Amino acid sequence: MIRTRVIIKYLGYILLFNALFLSISAMISFANDEDSVSALLFSALLTAALGAFPQIFVEKTEEISFHEGLTISVMGWIITCIVGMIPYYIWGGEFSLANALFESVSGYTTTGASILSDVEALPKGLLFWRSSTTFIGGVGIILFVLLILPEKKGVQASFYRSEVSDLSKMNFRARSRYIIRMIATVYFTLIVMETILLKLLGMTFFDAICHSFSTVATAGFSTKNLSIAAYDNIWIELVVMFFMLISSMHFGLVYGTMTNQKTNIFTSRPARMYMVVTFIGIILITFQLAQEKVYGLGESLRYASFQVISLVSTTGLATVDTAKWPLFSIILLLYYSIQCGMVGSTAGGIKFDRIYLFFASVKKQLKSIIHPEGMYVVKMDKKIIDYRLELQVMIFIIAYLITMMTTTLLLTTMGIDATTSLSASIATIGNVGPGFGDVSSLGNYGQLPNAAKYILSVNMLLGRLEIMNVFALFLLLCRKD
Amino acid sequence: MIKSLKIKIVLSLSLLILMLMAAGVMSILDFRKIGNSVDTVLKNNYQSIESAKKMLDAVEREDSGILLWLIGNKDSGIETVLGSDSIIRKAIVDIEENITETNEAQYVRAIMDEYEQYYSSVMTILESGHNTEESKLIYYSGTDSLFLKTKEAINRLMVLNQDQMYRQAGIVKEQSRRAMMPAIVSIAAAIIFALLLYFFIGTYFIRPVRQLINSIKEYYPEKGRLSTGIVSKDEFKELEEEINQLVYRLRRTKNSI
Numbered sequence: 001m002i003r004t005r006v007i008i009k010y011l012g013y014i015l016l017f018n019a020l021f022l023s024i025s026a027m028i029s030f031a032n033d034e035d036s037v038s039a040l041l042f043s044a045l046l047t048a049a050l051g052a053f054p055q056i057f058v059e060k061t062e063e064i065s066f067h068e069g070l071t072i073s074v075m076g077w078i079i080t081c082i083v084g085m086i087p088y089y090i091w092g093g094e095f096s097l098a099n100a101l102f103e104s105v106s107g108y109t110t111t112g113a114s115i116l117s118d119v120e121a122l123p124k125g126l127l128f129w130r131s132s133t134t135f136i137g138g139v140g141i142i143l144f145v146l147l148i149l150p151e152k153k154g155v156q157a158s159f160y161r162s163e164v165s166d167l168s169k170m171n172f173r174a175r176s177r178y179i180i181r182m183i184a185t186v187y188f189t190l191i192v193m194e195t196i197l198l199k200l201l202g203m204t205f206f207d208a209i210c211h212s213f214s215t216v217a218t219a220g221f222s223t224k225n226l227s228i229a230a231y232d233n234i235w236i237e238l239v240v241m242f243f244m245l246i247s248s249m250h251f252g253l254v255y256g257t258m259t260n261q262k263t264n265i266f267t268s269r270p271a272r273m274y275m276v277v278t279f280i281g282i283i284l285i286t287f288q289l290a291q292e293k294v295y296g297l298g299e300s301l302r303y304a305s306f307q308v309i310s311l312v313s314t315t316g317l318a319t320v321d322t323a324k325w326p327l328f329s330i331i332l333l334l335y336y337s338i339q340c341g342m343v344g345s346t347a348g349g350i351k352f353d354r355i356y357l358f359f360a361s362v363k364k365q366l367k368s369i370i371h372p373e374g375m376y377v378v379k380m381d382k383k384i385i386d387y388r389l390e391l392q393v394m395i396f397i398i399a400y401l402i403t404m405m406t407t408t409l410l411l412t413t414m415g416i417d418a419t420t421s422l423s424a425s426i427a428t429i430g431n432v433g434p435g436f437g438d439v440s441s442l443g444n445y446g447q448l449p450n451a452a453k454y455i456l457s458v459n460m461l462l463g464r465l466e467i468m469n470v471f472a473l474f475l476l477l478c479r480k481d
Numbered sequence: 482m483i484k485s486l487k488i489k490i491v492l493s494l495s496l497l498i499l500m501l502m503a504a505g506v507m508s509i510l511d512f513r514k515i516g517n518s519v520d521t522v523l524k525n526n527y528q529s530i531e532s533a534k535k536m537l538d539a540v541e542r543e544d545s546g547i548l549l550w551l552i553g554n555k556d557s558g559i560e561t562v563l564g565s566d567s568i569i570r571k572a573i574v575d576i577e578e579n580i581t582e583t584n585e586a587q588y589v590r591a592i593m594d595e596y597e598q599y600y601s602s603v604m605t606i607l608e609s610g611h612n613t614e615e616s617k618l619i620y621y622s623g624t625d626s627l628f629l630k631t632k633e634a635i636n637r638l639m640v641l642n643q644d645q646m647y648r649q650a651g652i653v654k655e656q657s658r659r660a661m662m663p664a665i666v667s668i669a670a671a672i673i674f675a676l677l678l679y680f681f682i683g684t685y686f687i688r689p690v691r692q693l694i695n696s697i698k699e700y701y702p703e704k705g706r707l708s709t710g711i712v713s714k715d716e717f718k719e720l721e722e723e724i725n726q727l728v729y730r731l732r733r734t735k736n737s738i
Contacts, residue, residue: 005684038507038511039662041503042504045499045500046500046667046670049670050674053496053674054681056496057489057493059712059713086666090662
């Protein structure tokens with residue numbers, strides 16, 4: 001049985017957590033004497049009031065069920081996205097209702113797609129709020145709330161089960177309580193390290209922290225209209241590239257590497273394969289860009305590296321407009337936008353591990369056809385993959401592709417061209433951000449019809465919640481018993 | 482955990498009041514901003530536009546004055562020129578005292594320069610005596626173009642202020658939208674509050690009463706303690722405990738009798 005009051009209580013915690021960041025943004029706005037201070041302050045007060053309300057009535061909970069955890073997880077994301085749009089909508093400017101919702105969902109889901117044509121026109125308070133949404137969304141608001149809450153172990157374990165996918169649990173070898181701390185340690189360490197490095201390389205502290213949030217959360221929001229290209233600094237690009245790549249790898253492996261454990265990035269086969277596949281993409285695109293004289297060899301390597309890592313990690317920061325690249329490079333980049341980073345990271349998309357598992361399953365099937373009497377299993381890092389998990393992965397990939405194609409079709413019915421429709425669909429469900437056509441790396445989603453923005457907002461949420469969780473909750477709520 | 486029902490009610494209503502107060506304060510501040518912006522438009526731009534219009538009108542009359550003089554209506558012409566000149570100079574002083582926009586001072590200086598040249602050309606005609614042909618020549622060779630240049634300079638100042646006025650009007654429009662927003666958002670939030678309150682009243686007030694009624698209805702002494710299933714630790718739980726105590730005391734009294 002799902003206890004509504006318990007769900008409302010935890011949704012309240014989520015709202016209170018958002019209110020904290022809204023208050024910080026309001027303070028930044030106040031310190032800079034900006035006109036966004038009232039919008040942010042009011043949003044903070046409203047969110048805090050709504051969040052505190054259930055805490056007055058609902059008693060502390062010893063345990064929550066898996067179904068309750070799932071409901072809180074999905075509803076938490078939806079409510080967070082709605083609350084996140086309030087300061088944008090009140091402030092106005094380019095933010096209509098559809099635009100505010102799109103920007104909010106894009107931030108929390110770490111997609112990084114924007115409707116803004118002039119990011120630099122935003123007050124600093126709102127820019128910080130925009131970056132905060134990516135920071136909160138990076139490891140997931142539920143995990144953040146669990147870090148702060150003095151709740152019982154049973155509650156944490158239940159949330160952990162509903163929030164973290166089965167595949168990503170494989171590389172975590174600890175109890176859920178410690179895993180949450182492990183994820184947080186990696187997340188905060190990476191953010192602090194990147195902020196320091198970017199500051200040392202000449203960014204302002206504000207820009208450095210906003211870009212660190214954006215990079216480690218693999219979101220892609222920048223404080224500049226030209227994204228990272230605005231700095232035209234190869235060292236900044238290298239630092240951002242490194243952190244984008246690291247953040248798109250399993251945090252358990254990153255933690256293992258940081259603490260010099262046996263299971264780390266270099267010993268994990270999927271992680272090594274992921275780096276090799278990324279490297280192959282960089283080489284192929286560099287070769288084509290240089291051969292077709294789009295840029296010189298050095299520049300081709302520089303831009304190809306950044307864009308491939310940016311898209312594969314689902315960050316979406318840009319140093320160049322990829323829409324002008326040759327077709328082969330665009331198709332390769334589209335592939336990386338579908339494949340994306342590894343499970344257990346802040347990246348979105350199908351995830352490399354699933355693609356890896358898919359090919360391993362295909363290999364197993366082929367062997368079974370050749371030797372029908374044989375017994376074959378799929379292995380990943382020397383661990384036998386359970387048949388149910390294998391099936392789960394296959395269903396996820398199919399559901400992902402069906403959702404992607406449905407969105408593309410819906411967008412084309414609105415008069416949007418095929419390239420823009422397909423790439424916008426890929427970029428939003430994969431939480432990548434930039435696509436091609438009208439929504440390329442230096443473009444924005446502002447010119448799309450409002451209906452398209454709503455559809456893409458749902459797409460981003462579906463992508464972030466890994467589709468099946470949303471459908472599972474839908475079925476759960478439709479159950480008659 | 483808050484145990485008292487009274488505190489629960491007071492706190493929940495305080496939150497609602499706090500939210501509505503915040504919306505009210507924010508709307509008031511935004512409406513004050515709108516008032517200031519309208520004031521700014523009137524003070525900064527509208528006054529300058531009015532002065533520029535006066536100036537434009539006076540320059541045209543001054544030109545009519547010189548034309549009157551050229552066609553032989555000397556006294557009336559001189560009177561019109563001198564009258565217009567004083568109006569123009571007063572308008573320039575008014576504008577100089579109300580410089581609010583970037584580069585506005587340069588625009589005013591340009592008007593002064595153009596006008597001084599035009600005025601000295603007019604004075605040359607007036608001082609040239611009664612030779613109408615020579616005066617006409619001076620007028621068509623220089624004064625006329627200086628008149629147009631002066632008008633142009635005044636027009637530029639007017640356009641600057643008009644543009645700024647339109648921009649300011651856009652800002653006022655945005656501010657009025659912003660002033661409305663807290664009210665709209667508060668209405669939506671108040672509805673959510675009402676729904677939540679309805680839910681909590683149902684869960685923490687009505688349900689315990691129902692539970693108590695049902696438990697008392699179904700209670701018989703052999704059952705032992707009265708168990709209602711109330712989970713909260715508020716006055717309802719206390720009431721359940723008190724009923725149990727009462728039953729215990731009654732049973733003891735009955736036994737002693």
